[in-house]
Amino acid sequence: MTPCQHRWIFLTAGWLATIVWAAAATIEFDIQPRAVQLGESVTCRITIRGAAGAPAPSLPPIPGFEVTSAGTEQNISITPAGQEHSLTYTYRLTPREAGEFTVGPFTYALRGDSVELPAVRIQVLSAGPAAGTVGASPQGSPLLFATLQPDRPNPYVQEPFYLLLSLYYSQGLNLDRDISLSDLRTAGIGVGSGEELPGGREVVSNQLYDVRRFRFPAQGLSAGTFTVAPRMRVNLIEPRARSRDPFFDVFGDFPFGRRQVQPTDIDVVPLQLAVRELPAKGRPSGFAGAVGEFTFDVQAQPTELRVGDPLTLTLSIRGRGNLDAVTPPAIVLGDGFRVYEPKILPDASRGDQRVFEQVIIPRNRDATEIPPIAFSFFNPRTERYETLVRGPFSLALQPATADGPMVVQSSPRPSVVIPEALGTDLVYLQPAPRRWVSLASPPWYARPRTWALQGFAPVLLALVFAYARRRDELARDSAKARRLEAPRSAREALVAATTALETGPAQEFFESVWRVLADYFGHRFNLAPGEVTREEVALRLHRAGLPAADIQQVREFFGQCEDMRFGGGPAVRQPLDEPSRALWRARLDELSALLRRCERLRR
Amino acid sequence: MTRYLPILLVCCIVGALVHAAPPPHADREQRFVEARIAFDEGRFQDAFDLYEGIRQEGVVAPQLYFNLANTQVRLGQLGQAVLNYRRALTLRPRDPDARANLRFTLDITRGIAPEYPAFIRLFRQLNLAEWSTCAIVTLWLTIGLLAVQRLRVRRPSWLLQVATATALATLVAGAGCLVEWSFHRRPEIVITARDVQSRFAPLAEATPHMKLPAGSTVRLVERSADWWKVAAGGNTGWIPANVGEPVLPLREMWSGPTGHATVGP
Numbered sequence: 001m002t003p004c005q006h007r008w009i010f011l012t013a014g015w016l017a018t019i020v021w022a023a024a025a026t027i028e029f030d031i032q033p034r035a036v037q038l039g040e041s042v043t044c045r046i047t048i049r050g051a052a053g054a055p056a057p058s059l060p061p062i063p064g065f066e067v068t069s070a071g072t073e074q075n076i077s078i079t080p081a082g083q084e085h086s087l088t089y090t091y092r093l094t095p096r097e098a099g100e101f102t103v104g105p106f107t108y109a110l111r112g113d114s115v116e117l118p119a120v121r122i123q124v125l126s127a128g129p130a131a132g133t134v135g136a137s138p139q140g141s142p143l144l145f146a147t148l149q150p151d152r153p154n155p156y157v158q159e160p161f162y163l164l165l166s167l168y169y170s171q172g173l174n175l176d177r178d179i180s181l182s183d184l185r186t187a188g189i190g191v192g193s194g195e196e197l198p199g200g201r202e203v204v205s206n207q208l209y210d211v212r213r214f215r216f217p218a219q220g221l222s223a224g225t226f227t228v229a230p231r232m233r234v235n236l237i238e239p240r241a242r243s244r245d246p247f248f249d250v251f252g253d254f255p256f257g258r259r260q261v262q263p264t265d266i267d268v269v270p271l272q273l274a275v276r277e278l279p280a281k282g283r284p285s286g287f288a289g290a291v292g293e294f295t296f297d298v299q300a301q302p303t304e305l306r307v308g309d310p311l312t313l314t315l316s317i318r319g320r321g322n323l324d325a326v327t328p329p330a331i332v333l334g335d336g337f338r339v340y341e342p343k344i345l346p347d348a349s350r351g352d353q354r355v356f357e358q359v360i361i362p363r364n365r366d367a368t369e370i371p372p373i374a375f376s377f378f379n380p381r382t383e384r385y386e387t388l389v390r391g392p393f394s395l396a397l398q399p400a401t402a403d404g405p406m407v408v409q410s411s412p413r414p415s416v417v418i419p420e421a422l423g424t425d426l427v428y429l430q431p432a433p434r435r436w437v438s439l440a441s442p443p444w445y446a447r448p449r450t451w452a453l454q455g456f457a458p459v460l461l462a463l464v465f466a467y468a469r470r471r472d473e474l475a476r477d478s479a480k481a482r483r484l485e486a487p488r489s490a491r492e493a494l495v496a497a498t499t500a501l502e503t504g505p506a507q508e509f510f511e512s513v514w515r516v517l518a519d520y521f522g523h524r525f526n527l528a529p530g531e532v533t534r535e536e537v538a539l540r541l542h543r544a545g546l547p548a549a550d551i552q553q554v555r556e557f558f559g560q561c562e563d564m565r566f567g568g569g570p571a572v573r574q575p576l577d578e579p580s581r582a583l584w585r586a587r588l589d590e591l592s593a594l595l596r597r598c599e600r601l602r603r
Numbered sequence: 604m605t606r607y608l609p610i611l612l613v614c615c616i617v618g619a620l621v622h623a624a625p626p627p628h629a630d631r632e633q634r635f636v637e638a639r640i641a642f643d644e645g646r647f648q649d650a651f652d653l654y655e656g657i658r659q660e661g662v663v664a665p666q667l668y669f670n671l672a673n674t675q676v677r678l679g680q681l682g683q684a685v686l687n688y689r690r691a692l693t694l695r696p697r698d699p700d701a702r703a704n705l706r707f708t709l710d711i712t713r714g715i716a717p718e719y720p721a722f723i724r725l726f727r728q729l730n731l732a733e734w735s736t737c738a739i740v741t742l743w744l745t746i747g748l749l750a751v752q753r754l755r756v757r758r759p760s761w762l763l764q765v766a767t768a769t770a771l772a773t774l775v776a777g778a779g780c781l782v783e784w785s786f787h788r789r790p791e792i793v794i795t796a797r798d799v800q801s802r803f804a805p806l807a808e809a810t811p812h813m814k815l816p817a818g819s820t821v822r823l824v825e826r827s828a829d830w831w832k833v834a835a836g837g838n839t840g841w842i843p844a845n846v847g848e849p850v851l852p853l854r855e856m857w858s859g860p861t862g863h864a865t866v867g868p
Contacts, residue, residue: 157803157810158803158810188804188806190804221803221804221806221809222803222804222806222808222809222810223808278810288812288813289803289810289811289812324838325803325812325838325840327812327813327836327838341715341716341836342836343718343836344836344837346837349837426673426676426704426707427700427703427704428673429639429642429669429670429673430665430666430669430670430700431666432631432632432635432636432666433664433665433666433667435664436631436662436663436664437662437663437664437694438661438662439661439662439663440661443732444735445731445732445735445736446731450735450739454739454742457742457743457746458746460746460750461746461749461750464749464750464753464754465753467754468753468754
């Protein structure tokens with residue numbers, strides 16, 4: 001095991017708070033960080049759970065450290081199991097000198113029991129360069145680098161392992177939380193999604209670094225030496241360079257602040273990973289690629305049954321390894337059994353186990369035993385093939401009942417079939433089809449145009465809905481309906497008036513003009529026929545905001561119509577002469593324009 | 604009556620001409636019959652050549668695939684037979700003859716058959732053309748019922764209830780279309796070669812994984828150069844592209860007759 005891997009194990013174990021049990025209460029003891037510079041402090045936390053009113057621990061003097069209390073924290077949480085009580089005592093330990101120190105062990109008395117809190121090693125470095133300075137350390141160590149290591153050297157093909165990526169950055173640097181990683185995957189190595197592990201601090205080449213760690217599950221897909229060379233980019237947060245513009249200096253760097261983000265690429269030393277081929281020597285014949293450490297169990301239910309009844313074999317494979325690729329071992333049964341394909345049980349197959357089910361049916365009374373079932377796998381820890389055998393399983397067979405279902409099956413056939421007349425086993429040929437499907441063009445349901453046309457359906461429905469809504473609205477609001485009817489009725493009446501002007505007697509013409517006015521303004525202002533008078537219309541037009549000149553023109557039209565209808569004398573029974581017709585043609589045009597202006601009124 | 608006689612005469616002549624002209628696929632039917640005769644006489648290779656010749660013309664029918672598969676069973680080409688039975692079932696999913704013969708052939712080859720959830724099996728009782736027809740008909744029916752219900756002054760509620768039912772039917776038919784489309788995008792692949800073993804990686808020297816007897820049906824997951832990543836029985840593995848053929852993805856249906864189907868997309 002390399003020193004790097006030793007460090008991983010030490011740090012991972014060291015990060016985890018030491019947990020001690022004492023009389024149904026738990027005591028957690030932790031000191032973080034484990035590496036600091038002179039001038040910095042470390043925090044010691046002692047958490048007692050499940051013991052309300054536990055006394056404060058009294059720490060003895062620690063050589064090389066100044067110990068001060070940093071407070072107490074109490075938590076009470078209500079859970080379905082009851083009330084949980086925890087008390088955390090926090091101390092600040094400030095080193096007085098550089099070096100490596102061992103803090104502890106301590107003894108803590110709780111409820112008459114003495115609990116020993118194990119020792120913790122802390123490394124204190126001399127004060128380094130001032131924080132915020134950028135550049136190489138005095139020893140030439142880089143300020144920012146990353147390493148990639150497998151958690152075990154030279155894994156075997158299909159053996160799951162982890163790729164551990166560590167990002168080291170000097171304390172003077174501020175990094176964004178976001179990190180982008182590319183080119184981690186390579187042909188021959190399957191890499192899964194990674195997770196971030198708790199970070200910490202580490203001393204490398206007598207330089208203190210903050211460390212972020214990531215772990216990626218990986219698996220060698222084939223034997224060989226592969227290069228894993230990921231590229232990593234981080235965001236450095238740097239102070240913004242001050243602008244020399246006197247205007248901006250007046251306002252400072254508001255609103256952008258004094259910091260900026262600088263993307264930085266980090267060279268990760270490529271990892272040469274040698275994936276070993278599984279040894280051919282000693283490979284069992286039934287080996288199907290399982291690599292790891294497994295247990296194997298087989299259950300056969302029921303073992304007392306009748307000929308022709310099914311029984312289920314449940315094969316469970318548990319352990320650590322390439323479980324996703326594990327297949328159930330082949331069961332070699334003779335002609336006495338009918339065998340069905342095994343099925344995986346997804347509900348029972350969790351992360352650390354796979355469960356298969358296989359149904360077999362004894363065909364005759366000679367099938368009294370299921371032979372041993374062997375599962376072979378390669379154990380990378382022992383570097384040997386292992387075969388776990390379960391069975392044989394004895395069966396207590398009863399004859400099939402007379403009225404029970406008979407299993408009528410052909411005998412198993414070899415996978416290579418010599419052409420032979422199979423008799424009537426197959427359903428006979430079918431007659432020629434009445435219609436052939438041409439492959440020259442896509443079928444109608446595969447053409448985009450077909451489905452695009454269906455888009456008209458909702459459009460059509462929307463139009464129908466809009467029409468029905470408008471119809472209902474007009475049915476409810478007669479005033480609005482008449483308002484909308486006004487222009488159409490005026491147009492029709494104007495056409496009739498124009499015709500009457502040319503062909504009819506004057507009285508008919510003036511009646512038509514009156515009809516134009518009565519129809520339009522009656523609909524326009526929702527007036528009953530008897531309510532359409534000159535004064536009423538003038539009042540409504542005035543309220544609607546029509547200019548006075550136009551209102552006067554309306555009045556004149558009304559007046560002329562009334563005069564000619566009721567006071568025209570015998571002359572109105574004759575058609576108008578040509579000068580009058582010409583005059584009234586122009587007047588009709590004026591009336592039409594006037595009505596259009598009235599139509600533009602909002603009220 | 605006599606004045607209609609010329610019209611009747613013209614109709615008879617036209618009808619006779621129409622029936623006299625040989626239908627465009629008469630020759631194809633003739634070859635179909637000859638293939639059946641060859642099959643009955645035990646000349647299975649001749650029967651296969653005739654059926655395959657028709658298929659190479661760029662026309663298909665479930666009966667053609669079925670008969671082709673039967674011939675291939677007789678010739679011992681069991682993987683290809685399973686492939687053609689599945690193609691026949693793609694065009695006519697409820698054909699009991701094709702189902703029975705497929706089961707019989709799989710019984711011989713011990714090939715892996717796919718297992719799908721019950722709702723997928725239910726949806727696959729209809730083919731894509733049938734689901735599409737259902738979807739379009741129920742869609743327009745729904746639109747029509749809603750439009751009538753809206754346009755009528757009284758708006759009877761039973762119309763709305765019926766429209767709701769047809770709308771639900773549209774949704775179901777739409778889901779059926781999507782299920783069928785998924786089988787065209789990620790088609791089933793039938794292993795036609797013998798002694799095939801999938802591998803853990805798309806490399807010839809990668810560790811062998813699961814055995815796939817001829818006639819096994821797997822589902823395409825991914826492609827990489829000349830390799831296919833397939834799923835079967837809860838496991839996945841890589842196989843070379845030349846050991847199997849897809850079961851009629853939709854793209855093949857209009858790409859024209861090819862010796863080897865291409866898998867889309």
